[in-house]
Amino acid sequence: MKKIFLDGIVYKNPIIVQLLGMCSALAVSTSVINGLGMGASVTVVLVCSNVIISLLRNVIPNQIRIASYIVVIAGLVTVVDMVLKAYIPSLSASLGLFIPLIVVNCIILARAESF
Structure with missing residues (x-):
């Protein structure tokens, strides 16, 4: 359990090690509340999109795979944005434009592609 935790947080953390999604993480993390809100939003989109995409993987043709991933992720980001609003x-106002930018976040697309 300790190894899994350390791998995910320290050694294989996509923001720190791979520098994916660094712009939104730096721009939004001006306070703990903003950082937690953005982190929770990205986590919800990441988990839900990976579940949906892994269920649809065999149905989606390879030619439109990335476009369909973006549609699924965009739908989930829209739901998260509406729930926050x-x-x-107040959190939605302080996060502003960075919630819709989750759609094109490299971390989300990289994880969707790997599942």
Whole structure:
């Protein structure tokens, strides 16, 4: 358990090691609340998109694979953005444009491709 935790947080952390998604992480993390909100939003989109894409992997033709991944991710980001605007408007206002930018975040696309 300790090895899995250290691998995910320290040794194989996509933001630190691979420098994926660094722009949004730096821009939004001006406070703990913003960092936690962005982290939770990315985590929800990441988990849900990977579940949906892994279920649809055999159905999606290879020629439109990346485009269909982006459609799934965009739909989930839209839901997350609407939930933030409805229930936590102050956080939504402070995160601003960076929530919709989750759609083209390299971490999300890289994980979707690897599943």
